[in-house]
Amino acid sequence: MNIHALLINRFSEALETMGVENAPIPVSRSARPEFGEYQFNGAMALAKQLRQKPRDIAEKIVEIVKLDDVASKLEVAGPGFINVHLNNEWLANQCELALHDPRIGVAKSPEQTVVVDYSSPNLAKEMHVGHLRTTIIGDAVVKVLEFLGHKVIRQNHMGDWGTQFGMLLAHLSDKLEQEVAETALSDLEDFYREAKVRFDDEEGFADRAREYVVKLQGGDEKCLSLWEKFIDVSIAHSEDVYKKLNVSLTRADIMGESAYNHDLANVISELKEKGIAVEDQGAQVVFIPELADKEGNPAVYIVQKSGGGYLYATTDLAAMRYRSGTLNADRTLILTDARQALHFKQTEIVGRKAGFMEEAQTYEHCPFGMMLGSDGKPFKTRTGGTVKLVELLDEAVERAGKLIAERDNDLSADELAEVARKVGIGAVKYADLSKNRTTDYMFNWDTMLSFEGNTAPYLQYAYTRVKSLFRKAGVAIETMPVDINIVEKQEHALSVLLLQFEEVVGLVSRDATPHVLCTYLYELASAFMSFYEACPMLKDGIELKVRDSRLALSALVASTLSQGLNLLGIETLEKM
Ligand code: ARG
DSSP states (O other), X not given: OOHHHHHHHHHHHHHHHTTOOSOOOOEEEOSSGGGOSEEEOOHHHHHHHHTSOHHHHHHHHHHHOOOTTTEEEEEEETTTEEEEEEOHHHHHHHHHHHHHSTTTTOOOOOOOEEEEXXXXXXXXXXXXXXXXXXXXXXXXXXXXXXXXXOEEEEEBOOBOXXXXXXXXXXXXXHHTTTSOHHHHTSOHHHHHHHHXXXXXXXXXXXXXXXXHHXXXXXXXXXXXXXXXXXXXXXXXXXHHHHHHHTOOOOGGGBOXXXXXXXXXXXXXXXXXXXXXXXXXXXXXXXXXXXXXXXXXOOEEEEEEOTTSOBOHHHHHHHHHHIIIIISOOSEEEEEEEGGGHHHHHHHHHHHHHTTSSOTTSEEEEEEEOOEEOTTSXXXXXXXXXXXXXXXXXXXXXXXXXXXXXXXXOOOOHHHHHHHHHHHHHHHHHXXXXXXXXXXXXXXXXXXXXXXXXXXXXXXXXXXXXXXXXXXXXXXXXXXXXXXXXXXXXXXXXXHHHHTTHHHHHXXXXXXXXXXXXXXXXXXXXXXXXXXXXXXXXXXXXXXXXXXXXHHHHHHHHHHHHHHHHHHTTOOOOSOO
């Protein structure tokens, strides 16, 4: 059920009856419960057109709008707002329908094909915290889109090509004389450092490295097979991280930079033919007057270096064309940190001029801020190195394990390990997902692992609370009677929230903002806690009908929490 959409429909019907067509229908959530749950505030804007006072228009709308089934009360307030108070009977009814529906009442959207480019680590090095946000946020967005019925094509645009591979392959070739690739590459960070030292200091090595690049790009077989060995091991490292993170990416989703290599020359010749790219000091560049500086000089977007080499930008143009043309993407979402915003803005302008995308197809760069340490500086190890993701995740599980062991519980050692994993990984993911992605955020173990506040452990715990309620009541969720009756204000508030789930996932899919879902789940869990305090279920003397109605609401809370956490890629537990 999408209450927001329903109200918009009903208000727009009412306006049509009044002879007003195509007017904006501003319906928003009310700021305070005494103003009802939703508010229509379009009357003010119509005053001029209808030559009437806004309050009179609002009164008129209230008279004709068909909301008898949905609203218990409509009132005109202030200069001409219409407050909508939702009807308890209708709410109860909708909650019952949701409980009977495996999709908990969420309708599918008209299907779109959506390409989501996320994670996309550089294979020359180990995956580090810089790729945590894109991986986690991207995976949540993908799951929400799929839940809403869209066709999602994951594209892991791995950095598996480029000049640094010359240095890496020359070093690998030497190492393979003594050991196998898996051993040589067991620590990519070390491997990269060694190769770099040789490149900088060892005589003749840099030349060999350059030779390897030329050979690799020329399709030399020995070189290609070395490269394949390298990226194979490196991909396996990333897969370890994905598995630990419970992220849905597989090898089939990899469409790395190398996959576009064959098409880069075509991209350049097309840009030249269309007069979009021109020669400038030996390089091929596109001037972008739309992004001129203060003096009016157009931005310069290089698509081919003077030596003939291609760039990150060239690959992204080829990728754009492939996604719009071959994959038929209605939307392309790309998740990277905000420092790449200009690059994607330029790429979009150039690609559209070249006709690599249709007008209606969207190109949406979804930027995010950086992960900072508690000192407010970019997150680093104590010695100033980059933090490897695998190590960070292992530490999370270890810390969660210690915290759980301190709590009062009757978990076996195996169960404890399982809980520690779900809570530790859940905490890291949720800490990231719950922040508005556009801002930097501070990484802090204590807050993210806290059982209080907007955290994964709090939500996981709320879920186990509902589950244990059913165990104590001796009632099975699947077979219990569903007859909801809403009386108390906490029941009312809880049911409204439960029915807002669809509205919330709709926003996440539109804006690629999982934090909206996090905030919602936190509000839902908190509303459940208040309801639980105010509306007893297991106390003696509670009428069976009342108890069952409240249990039914609780069951819908459990399904909504579990569906929501599942979309965020966070696992739930039966007890903790
Ligand atoms: N490999 C890049 C990086 O680590 C991210 C790639 C994002 N996707 C793209 N189509 N450029 O920064």
